[in-house]
Amino acid sequence: MNILLFDDDLRILRFLKRGLEAESHTVATATSHSQGWELLQIGEFDLVILDVFLGEENGLDFCRQLRQQQHTVPVLMMTAKDSPEMSFESQKAGANGYLPKPFAFDDLISNIDRLTRNQPPSSPSFFSGVPGMAMTVNNFCTGLLFLNWLV
Numbered sequence: 001m002n003i004l005l006f007d008d009d010l011r012i013l014r015f016l017k018r019g020l021e022a023e024s025h026t027v028a029t030a031t032s033h034s035q036g037w038e039l040l041q042i043g044e045f046d047l048v049i050l051d052v053f054l055g056e057e058n059g060l061d062f063c064r065q066l067r068q069q070q071h072t073v074p075v076l077m078m079t080a081k082d083s084p085e086m087s088f089e090s091q092k093a094g095a096n097g098y099l100p101k102p103f104a105f106d107d108l109i110s111n112i113d114r115l116t117r118n119q120p121p122s123s124p125s126f127f128s129g130v131p132g133m134a135m136t137v138n139n140f141c142t143g144l145l146f147l148n149w150l151v
């Protein structure tokens with residue numbers, strides 16, 4: 001599954017990217033609206049995971065623009081400033097899901113599965129054809145150690 005992941009915090013961005021790749025997803029990352037639009041122009045994504053606050057930019061605005069341009073890709077909003085109002089604003093902007101930070105990685109995976117349940121993956125994962133390499137959350141740490149060993 002191809003995922004476009006937005007966050008302005010590089011530590012969070014790298015951690016989520018590694019974890020999602022260990023779960024056999026292909027992940028492109030963006031830290032700004034302009035990077036996100038560039039990636040959307042050249043790639044096809046099954047899901048967008050979008051932080052509400054991207055430095056001085058706003059993920060809600062990006063989501064609204066995405067919907068105004070008729071993009072139907074599911075959007076999962078995430079934020080460290082959780083409130084009922086923020087959840088409502090995310091839904092109003094066109095997001096399909098909402099995840100307050102901090103969250104358990106299992107919760108992220110559950111949301112991804114829920115939002116993409118009826119979508120076929122855009123392209124096969126690097127590890128999909130390698131027996132025994134389909135990493136799950138339970139062996140996530142082992143998978144990261146293995147990937148570090150490869151590098």
